[in-house]
Amino acid sequence: MWRRYGDAAYTLMTLAIFGFETIALGALSLSFLLGSASGIASTPVEGILLGIVISTASALALLGLYLLSYHFISNMRDRWQADQLDQWTEWWVGLALTGPGEPGVNPGNRRRLPRVAVHSVLSLLEAVKGEEGDRLKEALASHGVDSWFLRRARSGHLTAKLDAIENLGKARLPQSFDHLLDLLHNAKPVVRRMSARAAGVTLAVMPPEPGPDSPHARFIHAIKHADLQPGVVQESLLLLETRAGPILRELLADPDLSDTLRWVALETVGRLGLADMADEAAASSNHPDPELRAATFRCLRRLGSVPETAEGPLLAAVDDEVDFVRVQAAHAAGFLSAEAALPRLEPHLEDTSWWVRRAAAASLARLGEIGVATVRRAAESHPDKAAREMAVQILLEADELTPAAARLATGVA
């Protein structure tokens, strides 16, 4: 989508030209003001004006030529880069498959690897793991690529920083992990965001270590104390994939965990489908904050299971005073037994909130034959019009009713 070379030079040139124009225009205005004191278009103003016109025209010509010549330059460069990429890829693959035994044909034999070489090896690392992957990682380290990225990640220049963080994320080198965690405290939000993601993917491939000072522990400490939006923390946790479980467990078990992070943890458990954590998740069913109660039930709904300990609070929450808590509780209640859930859900077919009515009807329809029968009854004869309509709609969506029957039921032509 976006290319990333040539932009620095172009930006600089544009900046310079516009900067010059700005000064020139300022001078023009000033001289005009001074000039108008003594007459309308006095010659010094005209002179300046002429000067600016000429310089602007030149700038136009210059930039135009740059753009056109860039076309040729970039075509050649693209081809050259493609060739280089192929060469480097061949070399890296050779190294991966046969080991660094013989130095092989190293195109260039430079101490620092060119960008193309790094791009090649990072792409290969996305494709192959195991012995071959390890050899590539060693090669990266031996060329000092990781330390080079780390230096750039700490540099002041924003684009260099972001480039480096992005590449560290691709490389997933364990030695970069702590530095990425440090960057979570950077002043710029975009740096923090990208570092969080890179830290997540890196941790995902690091072997689990026990102990209070393990990478897990450092990660948890970092996200607790960094200024990150909840969505960013969630992304980072999701990127942990199979490693997320123990970390989430630790987070949820912490009684001092902030509400925001608890919410994030619940969301992540639900999204990752960690069914074995249903109990830990359910612990927040009675939380004073309605957002967290709702998040708990949403999580249980995603997991598709409600542990026994949570049944009571869940059923009570169907009558919660806060509407969005009722919604999530009603949805989750669809995973309970019909005897338990039905009597609690049925009254909410005529709840004041459209969303609760929908959730109640949908859950009832999921409770087996008796649930569907309840909804059918409501569709036919519930005294509340809104309840009838919602029942009909849910039956339609569940393919329990044909469109023709639905129209008949609600008296639509």
Place this chain on the structure above:
Amino acid sequence: MLATPRLTDARILVVDDERVNVVLLERILEQDGYRNVKSLTDPSEVVALYDQFEPDLVLLDLHMPKLDGFAVMKLLEDRISSDTFLPILILTADIRPEIKRRALSAGAKDFVTKPFDRTEVLLRIQNLLETRFLHLRMRHDAVPEGQAT
């Protein structure tokens, strides 16, 4: 009677939009003895190359711009007759279970997630090729003498 072709003579087609992945797979196959490997980075050329090359196995990436793996499988499906066993091995970074299901029901015969292990991939390729050649033999044997295949 058809002499059993050696597995390493098999024609293998690699389709992946990333040049790096293509080179990697080519070298891995080469190292393992396969001599007849062709590759594409532009999936829109698949059909033409398929007709010309008639591969025994296709290694296919899923997420490609313009034409993704599913679209390619659909195109190939229209091309091959129903009794041809054309093994398609999907190689992708997408670990979602629903993608796997979708790929397998779209005609893929096997599914490997990236990053992959070299030995595992080679093993699966070998299995698929063996099945393919067995199938070809059976089909050839089923046709009575004197009739064109």
Place this chain on the structure above:
Amino acid sequence: MWRTLLTGYQYVLLVYFSSLNILYALFSCIGLRAIVVVFAREFSQGSLRDLLERDVYKPVSILVPAHNEEVSIVGSVQSLLNLQFPEFEIVVVSDGSEDETMERLIEAFALAELPWATRQDLPSAHVRRTFRSLTHPNLIVVDKEAGGKADSLNAGLNMARYPLFAAVDADSLLDGEAILRASRLFVEDETLIGVGGTIRPLNAAVVEDGRVIEAKIPKHWLERFQILEYARAFFTGRAGWSHFKSLLIISGAFGLFRRTAVLEAGGFLVGTVAEDMELVVRLHKHFLSEGKPYNIRFTPDPICWSEVPSDLGTLRRQRNRWHRGLWETLWTHKDMLFNPRYGRLGMVAVPYFWIFEALAPVIEISGYVLVVIGMFAGFVSPRFAILFVVLAILYGMLASQLAAGIETFLSNRYPRLRDRAILLLAAFLEFVGYRQFLAIERTIATVQVPFKRGQWGKMHRKGIRSSTEAPSPADLEEERTPAGV
């Protein structure tokens, strides 16, 4: 006395021109670096992106208001249905169409008329019938009495059930991947209530299966100029404002909004010609008055492809409408002008739009007129006048060339030499006729504002009856974020 006045005005013109261009230069550079360059890195290709976009997004409701679109509606809906996005719904709202729009939809998508349990969060014209497609469960069609585009959007919002929504015209093409990236922005930033995307002209693009395979430079110069215009407006103007958290206008552009936020602000305003522009201003106002943290930003991602006018008549009407819409919006919210209560918006952005956007064509035309008068009346030296006009044109060309440059360097959308050369040429030619023509039209629009409120040109408004049901209590999305936004 005339002399002094005219001289004074000349000076005003010069200061105006200088300030305008200096500000423009400032925004260009900031926008270029802050948004485009950073964006390119944050959202670059890569498996990291793929990993996240699997799970981290919010589903989207796409609202399609349609009035008498029998010719194109089926094709448009079909291409929208092909959107490469994991979870979305399409709500087509027929705004009292008198032609075959509904019939064609019913036939093409196996629509079944169904009683629909609707919410009534916003008032709208009477909804006659609602349909659901039996073949595409995520397609809903609403047959409503005429009430205008804003009214249709409000009716659509009443039907929508996802946390985010976007309103598109019936002939727009969306890029699913770009929407995915945009919806991720909402997950990452819970205070975000709106994202303005970029529109690219669809003319001459090669489309397959609802996706743009290749962008080509159209043959008609009018369309070529518009490519540059859009690029300039988005990459430099909008990007710059977004950086300063003062993105006021997402006009004629693609916007992705958080449904609850828009409902909170009251939905779309009926009776204005630029309801999208007006909405954004009102969102700012609402959240600033409430003192709630919020964010509205711009993404240089090309989310939407849209047909741009290829003939002068349609183009004139479109720009006329846009400019009237701008005035209507600014006038409706004139209390924001220089009002410190609205912070940077009131003190900088709104005044900027009054002075340098709304009034710009008037001042520009008056400048030309003045120069001509002055030359004939003899108190402006012809050399000065000509040089001045030439400078104005050259400076405009510079700005246009910047847009062409951004296309070249960063988006690489038109990679052939011929295309690039044409774009550069367009950057020159735009300012010898096209711009001036549009300036005249926009000046006419300015004059027409008091007389043509809310008119689209050919359409007429019928009265709006609000629905019989009272609005239900504050609506909820199914996913509730801690900030409650």
